[in-house]
Amino acid sequence: MIFLDWEAVGNNRLFQGISEAELKRMLGCAKFQYKMYHKGDVIFRQDESVENFYVLLKGQVTIAKHLISGKKNILYIVRENQIFGEEQTFQYGAWALSDVELIEMPKTFFYSFCSNACKHHKQLIQNILEMLSIKEELAVKKINIVSxxxxxxxxxxxxxxxxxxxxxxxxxxxxxxxxxxxxxxxxxxxxxxxxxxxxxxxxxxxxxxxxxxxxxxxxxxx
Known part of the structure; x- marks a missing residue:
């Protein structure tokens, strides 16, 4: 049985405005998985088609691509309470930069509403849109650096x-x-x-x- 720190999970920006009771019900509906990775573990590989969306609870994750030259291009670092894995096909891979705890949720849960059209589900979609704008800023930052x-x-x-x-x-x-x-x-x-x-x-x-x-x-x- 998984014992999550629900207060810590609820503090994640993705779940802002959602009560603990709603959060437990929503994650149960989404059939979420709680995962732990050790430093250096592969979370997903580049060019891999993955059906899950990742919510980082603890630790840090490197989003990077291994080039044919043998070099590695690091796009950005995912920190606690951030999200990653929203792409449909990953041109970059994800590796645990430290010991990591995260939640995996099926992408289909974000792309469609259940028959109840729950208020907390709508709040979740609003939160994720705000967080994706932050991800865009990270990509722009990298472009500014390498240019x-x-x-x-x-x-x-x-x-x-x-x-x-x-x-x-x-x-x-x-x-x-x-x-x-x-x-x-x-x-x-x-x-x-x-x-x-x-x-x-x-x-x-x-x-x-x-x-x-x-x-x-x-x-x-x-």
Missing amino acids: AVSLKERISIWILEEADEYGIVRVEMNREDLADYLGVARPSLSRTLMQMQGEGMIEVGKKQIRILDVKKIQTLSN
Whole structure:
């Protein structure tokens, strides 16, 4: 028997405006599945036709594509309380970046209403449309990064996008994955980060990057 933390599930943006009783009834109607994956596990492979929609409860998931050259193109990272897998055929695959807990729901549940046309089902559709607009922003962010001419520009754009109010970027990816996300070789990324640190722009730590000169970073990102 599955013991879900219903309060945590209800806090997911996808289920906002839906009571716990409605949520339990709705997920039961959808025949949902609760799944756990270990770091590095494949959730689905690229070009695979999958019938489920994924709601990430805990952990992080990498959405990426393995190229014929052997390189990997990371599109974005899915974080807790986000959704993924809305495409019909996946040109990208999904891998657990950390230990993961998620809910799988059949896509057909989102595309059609039951005979009762429940209010909470309508709220769910509204929520998912709002969340898909956030996914579009993630894709636009990636386009802005890879369209930059130099690696310093790419890094600067990424840093400004990810930095918190204190100018700190929490680096969730390892150096190899970050290089794949930025579309460069790992040695080039490491070398450029050290150059930027030497020029007083940033301070590079193992799990974070701190902005030291925001004006220089902003100049590079424009």
